[in-house]
Amino acid sequence: MELGLNDFSGMPSMSDSTGYRKIVRTGNIGQVNSWILTKEMPEAIIPQEIMNFWCKVQSVDQAYSGSAFAQANRLIANRDLLIIPKEYMTRTDELVWEFVMSDSVASYTVQMATDTIFYPYYSQTLTFAKESKTGYVGVALQDLDFFASLIDDTEYFWRVKPNHVNPAKQTAFNSELNSFIFNPSLVPPANITISVSGQYVTLDWSGIKAVKAEPDFYNIYSSNNPYASFPSGWTLETSTTSTNYLVLSTAAKKFYCVTANNFAKKIDLRENAATK
Structure with a gap:
């Protein structure tokens, strides 16, 4: 057997190109009829470079006379870029x-x-x-x-x-x-409700998956003025992956807004808001 890559022969045989045996003895791989290559590619070959891998095999009889070579070629690409x-x-x-x-x-x-x-x-x-x-x-x-x-x-x-x-x-x-x-579009949170129990205010909402994207997290904003410019006039209370938020109650009236966001694009849509 003779193995090669492009113009390089990595496993020379004991025969010339016609199959004539130059050394009178058994073949270099004995009676093995399959071969697994584990050697890494030469550094000179760049990722995704197309290589011509070839293999030549001949049979050897009991008189150590070799047949003509049978040859197979296969074009393969080196490893992918990361x-x-x-x-x-x-x-x-x-x-x-x-x-x-x-x-x-x-x-x-x-x-x-x-x-x-x-x-x-x-x-x-x-x-x-x-x-x-x-x-x-x-x-x-x-x-x-x-x-x-x-x-x-x-x-x-x-x-x-x-x-x-x-x-x-x-x-x-x-x-x-x-x-x-x-540029995925996100659907604003829906069905926002607000409830007060003792010293705590609880916000609940439904997270809606859009056709192309779904939220990675939600931002909760608050303001004393529902008509304040958004988001500059609102205070970011927290970010959460949950669909509810618990906060301490205050004496003043407060308005809340919840936005859906993902890590590629933060969408500030205020179609849904809640008032305390």
């Missing part, structure tokens, strides 16, 4: 991936689409200065040429690939797709 996933994104959020500190990487190409087959798709090639980046690199959505084409409350799939400085060396997009919801 990606930082995000469920929701707004204009200032970044697509983030592993930055490869290699002189073999000329640039990165980002593609984005509304389906997993990427047809049609948006595409842009980006170049980063190597001396100014470590670990990961990112690009804000608003800095992409096609940003104006993105639609609120839409799921986008995206992928990235490094481009080799040698055009003859092809690379593939990452095999694991990533997706996010762009």
